[in-house]
Amino acid sequence: MSKTVVAVVDDMFFIAKIRAVAESIDVSLRFVRNVEAMISAVTESAAALVIVDLQSQKVSPVEVAKRLKADPVLAAIPLLGFYSHVETELRAEAEKAGYDRVMPRSAFSANLAQILAES
Secondary structure: OOOEEEEEOOOHHHHHHHHHHHHHOOOEEEEEOOHHHHHHHHHHHOOOEEEEEOOOOOOOHHHHHHHHHHOOOHHHOOEEEEEOOOOHHHHHHHHHHOOOEEEEHHHHHHOHHHHHHHO
16 A cells, blocks of 8 residues: 655646656655635545645635644654745744745756655
8 A cells, every 4th residue: 555645736837747656656646725625634544644735715824734743643643844935934934833844846846756755
């Protein structure tokens, strides 16, 4: 059985990119669009990683971190956020909120296969 990654992403470009890479390396993927669905998906699937588009228009990335890291069982799941490299304040906010790893979109895209494989 392959590992599961939960993605809180609403950008269609990144959804397609993440899905294609995940399929190519046999990683199960669940896309969610709100915090409640993320908590449910992470719990049901015993997720190995949660990926969040920090510039999501539908979900507060800080709320994602607060909810995930507030649960003692779920807090151990790595939380990765990606952002536009010019949004340095967003990066600092995500790190303060509890993201384990925060990276620019370009680095996320370039290293996606490795990120998913190591999750």
